[in-house]
Amino acid sequence: MTLPPGSTIGILGGGQLGRMMALAAARLGYQCHIFDPHEAPCAAEVSGHFTQAEFDDEQALLRFGAECDVVTYEFENLPVEPLRVLGGKLRPGLKSLAIAQDRGDEKAFLERAGARVTPWRCVGSIEDVHAAVTELGLPIVLKTRRYGYDGKGQAWIRTAKDVEAAWNAIGHEPAVAEAGVDFEAEFSVVIARSAGGKTRAFPLTRNEHGEGILRHSAVPAGSAVEKLGALAERSASAIADVLDHVGVLTVEFFATPDGPLVNEIAPRVHNSGHWTIEGARTSQFEQHLRAILDLPLGDPSLVTNGATMKNLIGSDVERWADYVAEPGAHVHLYNKGEARAGRKMGHVTRLT
Numbered sequence: 001m002t003l004p005p006g007s008t009i010g011i012l013g014g015g016q017l018g019r020m021m022a023l024a025a026a027r028l029g030y031q032c033h034i035f036d037p038h039e040a041p042c043a044a045e046v047s048g049h050f051t052q053a054e055f056d057d058e059q060a061l062l063r064f065g066a067e068c069d070v071v072t073y074e075f076e077n078l079p080v081e082p083l084r085v086l087g088g089k090l091r092p093g094l095k096s097l098a099i100a101q102d103r104g105d106e107k108a109f110l111e112r113a114g115a116r117v118t119p120w121r122c123v124g125s126i127e128d129v130h131a132a133v134t135e136l137g138l139p140i141v142l143k144t145r146r147y148g149y150d151g152k153g154q155a156w157i158r159t160a161k162d163v164e165a166a167w168n169a170i171g172h173e174p175a176v177a178e179a180g181v182d183f184e185a186e187f188s189v190v191i192a193r194s195a196g197g198k199t200r201a202f203p204l205t206r207n208e209h210g211e212g213i214l215r216h217s218a219v220p221a222g223s224a225v226e227k228l229g230a231l232a233e234r235s236a237s238a239i240a241d242v243l244d245h246v247g248v249l250t251v252e253f254f255a256t257p258d259g260p261l262v263n264e265i266a267p268r269v270h271n272s273g274h275w276t277i278e279g280a281r282t283s284q285f286e287q288h289l290r291a292i293l294d295l296p297l298g299d300p301s302l303v304t305n306g307a308t309m310k311n312l313i314g315s316d317v318e319r320w321a322d323y324v325a326e327p328g329a330h331v332h333l334y335n336k337g338e339a340r341a342g343r344k345m346g347h348v349t350r351l352t
């Protein structure tokens with residue numbers, strides 16, 4: 001059922017993705033209610049309503065759900081069970097969330113959904129890691145199954161001597177061991193799926209990471225990526241269908257000479273889609289809202305020839321005045337306070 005303007009959208013998580021979603025909602029005449037355990041999350045300052053509570057506080061979630069017409073999330077490390085009190089108001093549903101928050105379950109799911117992934121194993125002990133090195137070869141990367149993001153909870157094993165240090169580096173947590181991929185490029189498919197099962201994908205986006213953090217995105221993505229586009233989009237759409245996903249879903253890929261390999265999925269809007277705010281006819285934030293509000297999906301195509309997005313990470317943000325002075329640069333600052341190393345503080349989009 002279509003939710004008309006004036007309705008209230010609840011957002012679990014108060015980071016920059018929630019902030020940009022709330023800005024898109026305001027433009028369409030919707031109100032937002034942020035739910036986050038922190039005192040002054042950056043999404044709350046641009047939203048009309050804010051509940052400060054822990055994500056597993058069922059009483060607070062019940063009250064929050066009663067005050068919202070639909071509830072969505074802007075990050076995936078949320079405890080699944082307490083969210084059941086939100087019932088059918090939660091979009092995307094719990095399946096997408098549960099799958100995306102455990103790298104082992106996610107990889108097994110992706111294979112079942114017909115996507116190709118790099119060879120991998122679940123590991124729970126140093127013996128398992130040694131066995132994975134024997135079976136998968138080197139290099140491999142260990143990633144904790146849960147709570148990893150932006151390169152956190154990851155350690156590379158390049159020679160047999162690195163095994164112990166890598167296992168210590170991830171804190172002996174249950175993990176996946178993945179064969180290192182010698183990729184030509186990294187790219188993502190940001191795709192929206194409506195409740196009726198219609199999908200629309202944004203143009204393929206090429207991504208560059210440094211120390212596990214997205215630094216730069218570009219559209220068009222270049223020939224090495226474009227030639228894999230049809231396969232990758234089909235794969236993203238199949239994943240969204242199997243999850244019965246409603247909203248935006250992001251699938252990150254490695255482009256290899258043998259085709260696209262899925263690295264990971266995020267059941268939400270994504271940093272690699274930030275360029276769509278100015279660069280696409282409908283932004284990823286508005287598209288997500290359209291899907292969860294049962295509005296028709298918008299046109300995801302480029303408004304110009306292309307776009308680039310540079311993340312402002314940690315102290316990069318100190319150069320904000322240079323970007324603001326640059327003609328044509330679209331500057332987004334999240335007002336997150338302290339510019340700690342590795343923290344995403346803003347981004348700059350340039351249309352080409």
Ligand code: AMP
Nearest residue numbers: 118141150151178179180181209212264
């Ligand atoms: P992730 O948190 O899984 O997205 O990993 C962060 C980044 O580390 C990726 O975007 C890649 O640049 C790199 N990376 C992760 N897994 C692999 C892999 N199996 N092979 C090569 N590079 C990887």
